[in-house]
Amino acid sequence: MEVVSTIRDPLITGGKTVGDVTDDICVRVEAKPPKTWMLAMAISLSALVVGLYAVTITLWDGIGSWGLNKTVGWAWDITNFVWWVGIGHAGTLISAILLLFRQKWRMAINRAAEAMTIFAVICAAMFPMFHMGRLWLGFYWSMPLPNTWGSLWVNFNSPLLWDVFAISTYFIVSLVFWYIGLVPDFATIRDRAENRISKAFYGTLSFGWTGGAKDWSRYESVSLILAGLATPLVLSVHTIVSFDFATSVIPGWHTTIFPPYFVSGAIFSGFAMVLTLMLVTRKVYHLEDYITIKHVEYMNIVIILTGSIVGVAYLTEFFMAWYSRVPAEQYAFINRATGPYAWAYWIMMTANVVSPQLFWFKKIRTSLWATFILSIVVNIGMWFERFVIIVTSLHRDFLPSSWAMFYPTFYDVGVYLFSFGFFFTSFFLFAKFFPIVNMAEIKSIIRSSTVSEKAIK
């Protein structure tokens, strides 16, 4: 008996041929950038410059310029750190986990999502470094090197050190994975390049790739193994980030639910950021045939799933606080929902628990405007989640006499702005100089996709 499955929607529309893929993507690298790109670049560079001022003052005067006090010793810096690391989860998830699951729709978005991952991880790593006060020491104080005054080593029992290893491994492996994918595409640009400078530039980047059958065979096994290695790695990174809190004894942090809760929150915010960026890129670069409504819908489905897991986690935390019968734990949660930071808590609840549920409606999850707005709402919500977890657990600590509030200063905001400026500047440079869609992968599915497209018509 022959079973014929219903034909899936095509992943590439517009009857593209293999040659069209090369032209459509390479033209973005070769042509002058559009005016909208120039404008976007100008805005993000201004954010970078304003932010740089705040960073300079932070490093010059010390972190006393921030709004921290002796009760709330961690606030925006760690919130931003966790938020950016979370955003950095989508790229490698898309390229690794979806590769193992043979989800071909990832091919149109994986390149940009991975680039976003890499820049987001750099943004995240900035914050602990700035918080150390002396940026330059951060590079080797955290490394397992014998200390200058003896052979005292870094403390391997500390979750903060695990974080150093987790984030740097994640960064390096993601970078390598991304670069391996770029090599054949750089070769394509090299072979089309007309002037000597770009030929030499992309020639160097392409590592002399020509696409022989033996090389492709090796390339495919490297991709598969890297995906296999990156899959547990993605899940481990935010797990270890959550250990920074979960292994402490602060009420509100000391819970075993943190690892899965943080990982799903990370994927949730990561996909939201991918959507925010890709919807704009798609429009500006006219990639409608490659990133179809179907792609947007698939990503929205991931958002419903992870958003719901996050919602369940919030409720579980509350339930467990009550069920534990530990007064301090109970107070931490009551204080979150009704204390002076209740507004932040309810922004988080609305943005993360209620808003993604709107995607159950097909009309909303296939609407570009609704998706764009909700993707931003989700990321605002996820920022508040980290803020709520961190600040509300600290600001009313064990001694009521030391209870305090946290108010950000200009420098808190400015350093955050700096990370935005860095992120968007890097992303726009990437979008101009690198192929934004993985051409080689798209070419490998173009036949099967156009065949199914014909069959539908």
Next chain:
Amino acid sequence: MEANKNYILGVYSDDDILIKAVKMIRAHNVQIHEVFSPYPLHGIDDVLGIKRSRLPKAAFAFGVLGFIFAVFLQFWTMGVDWPMIIGGKNYTSIPPFIPIMFELTVLLSALGMVGTFFIASDLKPYKKPKIFDPRITDDKLVIAIDIADNSLSKEDLNSLIKETGAEEVNDKIFE
């Protein structure tokens, strides 16, 4: 100085025709120098007789190395070189060392495998590639045959490639 290398190139644009062509050419006992494509071709490895890559083994070996390094690093620094009492606990114990064991295993495995791949395929930033046809990274699939490798004459090879359904048959000489 090397002598000039003469190649005959068969240019195709359909994967199925290409794979059939490779089969036909090999059936005539003709040695294929290389098949170039802008994207990975599925099923070509068996037809060309390419063995499965041993890179997964390299990845495993580097992973084991990373794991051993992590175990050694943590137990030696924390337990032997400079033992310290932290929080009244043992100098060394396995659970807090697991995250770094995992991370270093993955890190060395990934970097080692990719490094091996670059060496095995001779990919490096300053490499001047031999480009048989600039379209091999765009939309054409090319079979390259080295005339010196084969006993057949150039004309015979030309007609054989034509028969397999090639769109073009070109010469390429590297000096």
